[in-house]
Amino acid sequence: MTVSHTIPVLTADDVLTRFEQLRTRQPVNYFAFYSSQLGGIVTDPALMVLPFDDHMVHRGHGIFDTAGLVNGKIYDLEAHLDRFLLSAERSKLRLPFSREEIRDIVVKTTAASGKREGSIRYWLSSGPGSLELTPAAGSEPGFFVMVFGGLAYPDRWTTHGAKVMTTTYPIKARIYAITKATNYLPNVLMQMEAKEAGFDNGVFIDANGHVGESSNMNVAFVSRDGALVHPRFDHILAGCTSLRLLELATVLRDQGLLKAIEVRDIPVAEARASREMLLMGSSVKVVSIVQWDDQLIGDGKPGPVARALFQLLEDDMRSGDRLIDVPY
Numbered sequence: 549m550t551v552s553h554t555i556p557v558l559t560a561d562d563v564l565t566r567f568e569q570l571r572t573r574q575p576v577n578y579f580a581f582y583s584s585q586l587g588g589i590v591t592d593p594a595l596m597v598l599p600f601d602d603h604m605v606h607r608g609h610g611i612f613d614t615a616g617l618v619n620g621k622i623y624d625l626e627a628h629l630d631r632f633l634l635s636a637e638r639s640k641l642r643l644p645f646s647r648e649e650i651r652d653i654v655v656k657t658t659a660a661s662g663k664r665e666g667s668i669r670y671w672l673s674s675g676p677g678s679l680e681l682t683p684a685a686g687s688e689p690g691f692f693v694m695v696f697g698g699l700a701y702p703d704r705w706t707t708h709g710a711k712v713m714t715t716t717y718p719i720k721a722r723i724y725a726i727t728k729a730t731n732y733l734p735n736v737l738m739q740m741e742a743k744e745a746g747f748d749n750g751v752f753i754d755a756n757g758h759v760g761e762s763s764n765m766n767v768a769f770v771s772r773d774g775a776l777v778h779p780r781f782d783h784i785l786a787g788c789t790s791l792r793l794l795e796l797a798t799v800l801r802d803q804g805l806l807k808a809i810e811v812r813d814i815p816v817a818e819a820r821a822s823r824e825m826l827l828m829g830s831s832v833k834v835v836s837i838v839q840w841d842d843q844l845i846g847d848g849k850p851g852p853v854a855r856a857l858f859q860l861l862e863d864d865m866r867s868g869d870r871l872i873d874v875p876y
């Protein structure tokens with residue numbers, strides 16, 4: 549970026565042109581954006597903007613959630629809406645719409661995108677009106693929906709597994725960890741630190757030496773005695789993928805691939821000795837972790853439980869009973 553000697557004062561047309569130029573220099577996979585502030589949907593990424601004084605922008609007073617769009621259907625939206633409404637309450641954010649209206653806007657924005665595969669992320673903000681901390685007098689909460697291409701991970705994660713490191717950044721305090729607010733600084737720093745050190749992602753450990761979660765995904769294990777073990781959800785985000793997989797995994801228990809399914813505190817030493825370690829989340833689905841710090845997990849290769857859980861999730865996303873049709 550170059551700064552010219554004279555800084556122009558721009559007209560509205562100039563601003564639009566410059567936003568369009570920005571998007572030409574930096575193409576993005578954003579297909580449709582709803583804004584309650586605009587009262588409508590836009591499909592030109594240059595127009596997907598917020599007022600700078602929105603408190604979600606300058607104070608992080610906002611929440612969000614993301615649901616998957618698979619084969620023209622929205623997957624598990626009700627679970628994501630449950631968590632969204634819980635996060636709103638914990639963040640003292642007012643809702644501009646009812647749950648039914650929010651669902652309707654999410655579905656209609658998805659239809660306007662014309663896309664059948666991708667992700668749908670939606671946010672609630674406390675709104676614009678001041679640069680204070682508490683919501684501005686007369687501010688209206690903002691609701692936004694973005695239909696986009698989704699997060700991408702290297703194919704290597706699927707074929708060979710991922711490598712994680714114990715982050716040096718402290719885990720979020722419980723109330724912040726269980727709330728899906730836009731404050732992701734610890735998560736961002738953890739992922740950057742891991743990549744700089746040659747790993748794929750980081751893992752938070754809590755003050756008692758129990759495993760927490762990764763940057764935007766949960767972690768789980770297959771113990772030495774063949775149980776699927778997941779950390780308790782009181783100090784990490786209740787991942788919709790994890791919650792669903794804990795239900796779907798009962799099939800593997802019935803088939804004998806798993807001995808038990810447990811949600812409990814997991815000491816690091818026990819976790820490191822597990823047969824398999826898994827990453828689970830809406831964007832990553834299920835991926836094996838084959839290395840944690842300088843130690844291989846199991847035989848250092850993706851394991852059978854990870855493969856089976858991935859398949860169960862894939863089937864659920866394509867033909868299960870948690871799909872909403874998009875009226876394109």
Ligand SMILES: Cc1ncc(COP(=O)(O)O)c(C=O)c1O
Nearest residue numbers: 764765766785787788789829830
């Ligand atoms: C911190 C954190 N943990 C876990 C998850 C996994 O949640 P989900 O399965 O709902 O994508 C996410 C993603 O939303 C996250 O941001």
